[in-house]
Amino acid sequence: MPPKHDDATPGQKALALYSLLLFTGRRYTLTALAEKLTCSKQTILRLIRDMELRGDSLEMGFEGKERWYKIKTPAQKPHLAISPQELQNLVMCRDMVSHLVPKAIRDTIDHALAATTTLLPDFDTRSQAFESHWRTECKGRIDYSGHVEMLAAARQAIKEHGICRVRYTGVGKTQAREHLFAPLECVSYREALYLYGVKVKDDDITAPVGPMMPALHRISSLEPTGEHHKHEDPDPDRSGFGIMHCNPVRLTIRFDSFAATYVRERIWSEDQEVEGLEDGGVRLRFTAANETEALSWVLSFGARAVVEAPEAFRDAVRDELAHMAESYAPENG
Structure with missing residues (x-):
């Protein structure tokens, strides 16, 4: 509930x-x-x-x-008004996500916001309503300016429950592979856009292969096939840490007092447990949706985080640290 x-x-x-x-x-x-x-x-x-x-x-x-x-749609459209504060909230949302969308889409957002000023009770307050006090800091931003048409095609396919033929280059791959894909929604995650949906069999679009989430900027082509599907979200559970939910694992990690504030302030999974320690640190028990993302996250804390359980994940962290140590080993002579 x-x-x-x-x-x-x-x-x-x-x-x-x-x-x-x-x-x-x-x-x-x-x-x-x-x-x-x-x-x-x-x-x-x-x-x-x-x-x-x-x-x-x-x-x-x-x-x-x-x-x-x-x-039911009423016979007459409701007569409504919007306050300057409500419009400012919309401007805030625009400013916080504008780095994620191509300029062409940002322009349509600006136009739509400008049109809403006609709903202000006092039209003279429109300049006040557009005051912005927000900005987003983004490192490693992706330029989506060349993906306007692809994003539009994806949104149309989602709306029409359409099947698409997608050419996608996975991480670490040099050649694109072709997939039959039923997109269900667009996803924003860590300063990037993804399409989430179901990969289907080439010879039977009613047969799902499994969930698929290609990064928008790695899709080289997305073409509607004209076929339609009835697939639903194969993985509606979004409670775990991470974007891809495959082989979830329960983790226990100890953080020192410096990292404790950052960890304690956030929700990492809906079933998390945060235990305060005598030295000012915390012990976090939570569910990771997959080990790959959890591994990168734990390593980002350096020595301030120690995996306590499970043992297999401790081994994975230890192996990764050993490979890193080899990369930084001093050269002989």
Whole structure:
């Protein structure tokens, strides 16, 4: 069950539910609504019943075994206003992700934000609404300016549940390989963009090979095949540390007092346990989605982190350190 927001009044919850259904125009399952509003399914059902009693026009159906809900499009478009603070929040979001998207997309974002100024109650406040106090520091930025058309094609394929033929060059590879790929969503992770979806068999697009997450900048071509799929997310669990969920492992790592502040401040996995130590350090127990990313992460702390368990992961860290020591060994003579 998602955590509850005890400070939200019943009226605020009802308004949040109504706004979500009305302004998105999308279908939401009971589970999705409970997650969005961070409350129980029982609360959502009660709010839905209240909406029906008020005469709100709801559509309902089933997605698998779970019921979904949607508000019918009203005959007249709602008359709304946006405050300068709300517009500033949108500008903040733009500034925090602008380094990830090509300039052509940034320009469309700027145009859309400019158009929203017409919704301000006082048009004279538009310059104040566009004041920006945010910036993003990024090292090792990827230039996506040559990927505008590919990103657009990927988004269209996601929308239409289309199958694509993708040529992709993996890490450490020199030749691109061709895959049949069903993209499900775009993912931003550590200053890079990825496409997440399902690799399917060449002779049977209904047969999944497994999850696939190619980095956008390593895709040399993405061509829709004209075929469509019904694949769903093969790995909906995002609770572990890392982007690729394969062979998850439970780790126990001890950090010294200097690294403890950084570690304690963050959520590394939903099931993490942080134990304070007498020397000011911490012991972190958490689930890593895969060992490869966890290994790089642990090594980034240097001597301030010590793997305690499992033994196989300790061996992997020890082997990597031995290879690093060889690379830095002084030359004879």
